[in-house]
Amino acid sequence: MRFERRATRSWGLTLLAPLMAVAVAFVVAGGLIALSGAPVIEAGRRILENAFGSRLALTETLTRTTPLILTGLAAAVAFRARVWNIGAEGQFYGGALATAAMAQVVPGPLAIPALMLAGAVAGVVLLVVPVALRLRFGVDEVVTTLLLNFIVLLFVSLAIEGFLRDPLAFGWPQSVPVPPEARLPKLVDRSRLHVGLVIAVLAAVLVYLVNRYTVFGLQARAAGLSAPAARFAGVPLSRTLLTTACLSGGLAGLAGAIEVMGVKGHVSSDLSPGFGYTGIVVAMLAGLSPLGVILAALFVAALFVGADGMSRALAVPSFIADVTTSLALLAMLVAIFFTQYRVAK
Amino acid sequence: MEGISKRFGTLLANDDISLRLGRGEVLALLGENGAGKTTLMNVLFGHYMPDSGSVTVDGRPLPLGRPRAAIRAGVGMVHQHFTLAGNLTVLENVMAGTESLLRPASRTAAARAKLAALADRFGLPADPDARTGDLSVGQQQRVEILKALYNEARILILDEPTAVLTGPEAEGLFAALRGMAAEGLSVIFISHKLQEVMSASDRVVVLRAGRVAAERVTARTSKAELAELMVGRRVERPRKGDTARGAKRLEARGLRLARDGRQVLDGAEFAVHRGEVLGIIGVSGNGQGALADLLSGLGRPDAGAILLEGTSIRGLGPRALRRLGVGRIPEDRNRDGAIGDLSLWENAVLERIDDPRFSRRGVVRAGAARAFCKAVIERFDVRGGTPDSPTRLLSGGNMQKLIFGRTLSDAPKLLLAAQPTRGLDEGAIAAVHGEILAARNGGAAVLLISEDLDEVLALADRVQAIFRGRLSPPVAAEGLDARRLGLMMAGEWERQDAV
Numbered sequence: 001m002r003f004e005r006r007a008t009r010s011w012g013l014t015l016l017a018p019l020m021a022v023a024v025a026f027v028v029a030g031g032l033i034a035l036s037g038a039p040v041i042e043a044g045r046r047i048l049e050n051a052f053g054s055r056l057a058l059t060e061t062l063t064r065t066t067p068l069i070l071t072g073l074a075a076a077v078a079f080r081a082r083v084w085n086i087g088a089e090g091q092f093y094g095g096a097l098a099t100a101a102m103a104q105v106v107p108g109p110l111a112i113p114a115l116m117l118a119g120a121v122a123g124v125v126l127l128v129v130p131v132a133l134r135l136r137f138g139v140d141e142v143v144t145t146l147l148l149n150f151i152v153l154l155f156v157s158l159a160i161e162g163f164l165r166d167p168l169a170f171g172w173p174q175s176v177p178v179p180p181e182a183r184l185p186k187l188v189d190r191s192r193l194h195v196g197l198v199i200a201v202l203a204a205v206l207v208y209l210v211n212r213y214t215v216f217g218l219q220a221r222a223a224g225l226s227a228p229a230a231r232f233a234g235v236p237l238s239r240t241l242l243t244t245a246c247l248s249g250g251l252a253g254l255a256g257a258i259e260v261m262g263v264k265g266h267v268s269s270d271l272s273p274g275f276g277y278t279g280i281v282v283a284m285l286a287g288l289s290p291l292g293v294i295l296a297a298l299f300v301a302a303l304f305v306g307a308d309g310m311s312r313a314l315a316v317p318s319f320i321a322d323v324t325t326s327l328a329l330l331a332m333l334v335a336i337f338f339t340q341y342r343v344a345k
Numbered sequence: 346m347e348g349i350s351k352r353f354g355t356l357l358a359n360d361d362i363s364l365r366l367g368r369g370e371v372l373a374l375l376g377e378n379g380a381g382k383t384t385l386m387n388v389l390f391g392h393y394m395p396d397s398g399s400v401t402v403d404g405r406p407l408p409l410g411r412p413r414a415a416i417r418a419g420v421g422m423v424h425q426h427f428t429l430a431g432n433l434t435v436l437e438n439v440m441a442g443t444e445s446l447l448r449p450a451s452r453t454a455a456a457r458a459k460l461a462a463l464a465d466r467f468g469l470p471a472d473p474d475a476r477t478g479d480l481s482v483g484q485q486q487r488v489e490i491l492k493a494l495y496n497e498a499r500i501l502i503l504d505e506p507t508a509v510l511t512g513p514e515a516e517g518l519f520a521a522l523r524g525m526a527a528e529g530l531s532v533i534f535i536s537h538k539l540q541e542v543m544s545a546s547d548r549v550v551v552l553r554a555g556r557v558a559a560e561r562v563t564a565r566t567s568k569a570e571l572a573e574l575m576v577g578r579r580v581e582r583p584r585k586g587d588t589a590r591g592a593k594r595l596e597a598r599g600l601r602l603a604r605d606g607r608q609v610l611d612g613a614e615f616a617v618h619r620g621e622v623l624g625i626i627g628v629s630g631n632g633q634g635a636l637a638d639l640l641s642g643l644g645r646p647d648a649g650a651i652l653l654e655g656t657s658i659r660g661l662g663p664r665a666l667r668r669l670g671v672g673r674i675p676e677d678r679n680r681d682g683a684i685g686d687l688s689l690w691e692n693a694v695l696e697r698i699d700d701p702r703f704s705r706r707g708v709v710r711a712g713a714a715r716a717f718c719k720a721v722i723e724r725f726d727v728r729g730g731t732p733d734s735p736t737r738l739l740s741g742g743n744m745q746k747l748i749f750g751r752t753l754s755d756a757p758k759l760l761l762a763a764q765p766t767r768g769l770d771e772g773a774i775a776a777v778h779g780e781i782l783a784a785r786n787g788g789a790a791v792l793l794i795s796e797d798l799d800e801v802l803a804l805a806d807r808v809q810a811i812f813r814g815r816l817s818p819p820v821a822a823e824g825l826d827a828r829r830l831g832l833m834m835a836g837e838w839e840r841q842d843a844v
Contacts, residue, residue, distance in 0.1 A: 213711070215704045222695055225684045231643065232673075232681040233696035234663030 006342055017335035018285055018292075022299065025328035029320060038314040050309025051302035059191035061298070061305045063263060067092070067272070068297035069200035070255035071279025073207050074123075076288045078248035080211070081224040083131060083241055087145030088252040089276025090152035091126045093267075095119030095253030096260045097156050100164060100175040100267045103182050111182035116257050123253020124246045126152065131245040135238050149276070157269055166266060175267040184262040194262035201294060203251060208290040210247075220244050252276060273304075281329045287336065300325055349388055349398035351381075358384040359395065360555040366500065371522060371532045373546035373563070375539075375575055377770035379740055381555040382535045383425070386502050390422040391415040402500070421493025422502040427485050429492075431478030436460060438477050439492045456495075463494050466528075468521050483514040490521070501525065503534040507541055508768060512628070512831075519545040537575070537770050539568045551575055576771055583779045585804060586786070591619030593654075594790035595640075595759050600649035602635050602814075609635040610646065611814035617759065617790040622781065624805030624822065625794045627834055632814040633794045634676060637763040640792070641673045642666045653759065664699055672757030672784075674748060676764045676794075678741070682748045685737030689727075690718035692736050693751045717754070725750035726776070742773025749780045760784050763794045778804060798827050812836035 030040045051061050071088045078085035085091075095118075102118035103111065130144035157173070160166075164175040184194040211217040219240045222230040231237055255275060260267055282300055286292030307321030351359040358381045366372050374382045387393045389400060394410035401407065408414040415422075429438050440456050457473055464471050469487045477488060486506065493501055501522075507515040522532050522545065536542050542549055543563060551558045551574045559574045595617040602610040609632045617623045627633050638644050640651065645660040652658070653669060666673070675681035683692045694703045694714040703714050718732040727746045729739050736744065745765065752760070762781060766774045781804055785791050795801050801808055802822060810817040810833035817838035832838070 213708055215698050215707050215709055218691060218695065218698065218709055222684055222687060222691075225686050226680070228680050229682065229684045230695075232641065232663060232675055234642070234667065234699075235695070 006340055010339075013339045014287070017339050018287070018296070018332060021285070021331035021335045022328050024331040025324050028327050029324040032323060033316055033320060036316050036320075038316045043310050043314055043316060046310040046313055047303070047306035049306075051306030055188075056191065057305065057309070059188050059193040061302045062197055063192045063194070064301035064305055065297045066194075066196045066200045066262070067255040067259050067275045068278060068282050068301055069197075069204055069294055070251050070258070071275050072282030072286065072293040072297050073200075073204055073279075073290060074248045074252035074255070075280045075283035076286060076290060076293055077207060077211075077251065078127075078244060079224075079283060080288050081220040081241060081244040082227075083224075083244050083248065084142045085127055085145055085245075085248050085252075086142055086280070087127060087130070087148050087276070088248075088255075088279045089272065089274065090145070090149035091123035091249050091252035092256040092259075092272050092276045093152050093156050094122040094126045095256030096267045096271055097152075097159055097164070097175070097256075098122035098253070099257040099260045100178060101159075103178040104176060106182075107179075108181065111179070112184070112261070115178070115182055115261060116254060119257025119260075120250040120254045123249040123251070123256070125249070126253070127245045127249030128242060131241055135241060153269065156267060160267055160269065164267070169266075173269065177266040178261055182261060183265060184258065192263055194258075196258035196262040199254075199258060203254070204290050204294050207247070207251075211290060216240070216243060252279070255279075278325070281325055284329055285332050299328075346385070346389060347399050347401070349385060349395045349400075351384055351388060351393060351395045353384075357555050359388065362398075362552070362555070362557055364550060364557075366531050366533060368531055369526050369529050371526050371534070371545060371547045373542040373549045374533055374535045374552060375537065375542050375549050375571060376552035376558075377537055377575060377772065378742065378768075379770075380552040380575075382552055383504055385552070386422065386504060386533065386535060389415070390420055390502060416496050416498075419497055419499035420502065421490075421496060421498025421500065423486065423489040423493060423504065423506065425504040425508060427489055429477045429485055429488060431476070433477055434474050435471050435477055435480075435488050435491075436473035438488055439473075439495045443496065460491060460495060463491055467494065467524055483510050483518075486510070486518070494525075498530070500531045500533070503532070505535050505537075507536070507538065515541065539571050539575075542571065543568055553577055572771060583775060583782055585622075585782050585806075588620040588786055590621045590806065591788070593617075594619050595792065596650075596652045597640075598650045598652075600636070600639065600646045600651070602632075602639065602644070602646050604635065609814050610639075610649075613649075613811070613814065613816045615792075615809055615816055615819070617792050619758075619790050620785060620788050621806040622785050622791040622793050622804050623819070624801035624808045625792065625811055625816070626798065626801045626808060626830060627796065627811035629796055631811045633763070633796075633811050635814075636811070637676055637761065637794050640671075640761050641675065641763075642671075663696060667696060667755065668699075670755070670758035672752035672755060672760045672789075674745075674752060674760070674762040674765050676767070678744055678748055683736050683744055686735055688733050689722070689730050689736055689739075689747060690715045690732040693718040693721055693732075693747065697751075697755070717751075721747060721750035721754060725753075725780070740773075742769045742776070745769060745773065745777060746780075749777060753780060753784060756787070757784075757789055760789050760791045761794075762791065764796065765793070766795075766797065766800060774800075798830055801830070802827070808833075810834050810836075810838060812838075 033043045034040050050057050052058055071092060074088045075085060098118040099115045102115050106114045126148060130141045133139040133144060134141045160175045161173045166174050166176045184196055187193045187195055187197060219235045222235055223237055223240045227237060259271060264271060278300060282293055282296045285296040303324055304321045308318050310316060311318035346364040349359050349362045362385055376382045384393060388395045391410055391412040391414060399406060400409060402418045407418050436457060439460055460473055469491055471487050471491060477485060506518055510518060526532055546563045549561045549563055549571065551571065553575065593616050597613060597615050600610045600613040613636060615623060625633060639646055642661055642663040650657060650659060658666060658669060694717060698704050703710055715732045725746045727743050727750060729743050766777050769777065781791055793804055802825065805822045807819040808822050808825060809819050812834065813836065817833050
């Protein structure tokens with residue numbers, strides 16, 4: 001079987017691709033569920049029910065969606081300009097830690113914006129440095145951002161077992177909590193859902209507008225598609241990539257800040273179940289489209305929350321959620337390929 | 346090949362084409378860009394599966410769509426863009442794919458001897474241990490040919506073999522091809538250059554719009570006839586009229602630049618006046634690329650002055666230059682001139698996005714940008730795209746028209762055109778030449794950097810040759826012949842009298 005490039009890209013196919021990918025992922029995952037001895041239809045029903053079927057389920061899914069939108073945007077923004085930010089996980093924790101630290105200093109009504117800013121700035125610093133190193137010395141940012149994740153996580157451990165440790169936490173390694181006035185208001189009473197969701201959706205819309213309508217958006221796309229042509233056209237390459245790094249790192253840092261202020265109230269080393277890495281999956285599933293990121297984040301979050309409940313009820317390992325998202329990603333990559341190529345006759 | 350048809354989407358690239366190639370024959374496949382030459386050869390080599398038709402080699406039908414079968418049947422192809430691994434040696438490249446992966450050690454000694462014998466027999470010298478990435482383009486092409494011969498090719502296909510070669514290299518190549526034909530090999534080469542078709546082939550098949558337009562024995566045809574057959578109508582390149590040469594626009598003095606420890610520019614000096622075309626001609630690699638980069642705002646000379654109307658523009662970037670009235674046509678349009686995955690309008694305004702017509706407070710004025718692009722498309726006859734379609738769908742000629750169009754819309758004082766017709770077909774060349782002369786007649790100063798003798802003689806008012814980073818004194822193009830230019834390009838100007 002051989003492939004040839006399609007002359008034009010059809011919009012129908014581009015929109016169909018993620019749906020096909022998800023469908024394929026579900027079919028394969030269904031096979032795996034059957035293999036583990038559980039009734040497939042029942043499992044599917046339970047996943048849906050646990051993700052959307054009740055007030056609690058829905059708010060939990062949306063709570064999980066919130067950080068994924070932001071880390072997904074961080075990856076999408078960076079990848080569009082060919083800045084390979086694999087460090088959203090580290091930027092997330094950096095943002096979270098900066099928020100917890102700042103909360104000890106800034107009191108009162110200013111706290112919420114100040115803490116979010118602190119989180120974003122931490123994320124910015126963690127990405128701008130690797131990108132600057134690439135521009136100046138040609139250091140591969142895939143390596144630096146990936147390795148920074150481990151450094152940041154270890155630094156967080158150091159902080160929450162040391163200078164930021166909560167003395168009232170019965171010996172659990174977690175940071176001093178954020179004061180109540182700096183916690184994000186709830187969107188729905190008696191749930192964990194908070195206004196962070198609104199902020200994340202607004203961020204996605206904002207990124208979409210910047211991408212689509214601004215000079216920076218055009219230049220970032222040009223720089224990502226062809227650096228030599230962008231340079232010839234006078235696009236300030238370094239500035240564009242550094243601005244991209246600020247945007248991407250800031251979004252990932254903000255995700256950490258919002259997770260601390262909205263859900264946990266403190267930093268611990270299990271704050272993120274891989275939100276940074278899953279953000280990359282979300283961005284790819286969304287085809288790097290900022291608005292698509294919202295849907296992709298919702299899909300991934302629902303799958304994780306739903307599979308959790310399903311596995312408790314049917315004793316199917318909850319790893320099935322990881323397997324399904326991974327399958328969806330693989331299927332998506334194949335589907336993206338087929339939007340650009342077709343089987344040669 | 347019998348009745349080959351191949352369709353891409355709505356485009357019928359090959360429409361019922363039949364082709365015969367004799368033993369020991371050199372066949373030229375002539376046609377404009379997009380006439381279907383490369384598609385046809387890719388069918389023969391098994392890269393493409395034709396929609397209908399059949400291929401027979403030595404009386405045996407060739408399984409279609411399978412390069413491996415084609416190679417086994419003795420078909421070898423040298424692509425326009427080489428398929429060598431730059432990090433391997435010549436010998437390793439030649440051997441690649443010929444041995445089973447299961448064999449524990451490769452038989453280098455035998456391969457080395459076979460390669461040396463081939464190189465000797467066909468006059469294609471190559472150092473088997475050189476790293477392929479370090480070789481010049483001409484040498485890499487030799488390696489490609491040797492690789493095909495090593496695979497026992499008896500039919501050799503070359504896709505636009507001279508597109509990347511200098512004059513003497515091309516002559517060497519054709520001499521080698523003649524030698525192969527004399528030994529009973531058959532050669533097909535794809536070209537759209539009439540000169541080399543006339544001088545190197547036995548027979549010519551002219552393709553036009555996917556069909557065989559004509560077939561001629563080379564000895565019994567003429568350049569003029571072939572040109573007409575190829576384009577389907579008479580094409581004449583525009584001729585320059587007289588203009589009054591005006592005041593000095595651009596002046597460069599003592600430009601020096603070192604790159605990677607090599608002195609690429611070594612005291613280059615020239616001046617371009619209003620209403621004239623100054624042609625800078627030279628064999629590629631003598632510093633004209635660096636010169637174009639400096640004048641395009643992509644670098645700063647180590648020493649020397651660049652003055653636009655008496656004011657220094659040394660070290661200014663692309664945007665500042667454009668604002669001062671410098672229009673730039675890059676040497677490599679696919680790499681520097683346009684971005685294939687952006688739309689036409691985005692490519693049209695990218696370098697002038699700082700213009701208040703196209704952006705305000707950081708927001709792109711897409712309406713104005715689309716209107717600008719539409720005007721360029723109409724005025725410069727860009728075909729095959731709308732402002733919103735992706736630029737990669739344009740043919741080379743139309744992409745170049747878009748680049749010329751956006752640049753000339755600024756009515757630049759100085760037009761810098763580097764290799765403006767490289768890889769274009771006859772019709773597009775005529776259009777580009779027309780634009781260059783129109784700019785000159787409109788009062789622009791034009792600096793034309795080219796490797797094409799005919800182009801420089803047709804367009805330039807004065808000519809300077811570039812050789813090892815130095816420029817000859819200017820000579821009037823009037824009455825200049827190719828022989829004298831050739832000597833100048835070889836750095837022999839000291840013995841000539843400058844005008």
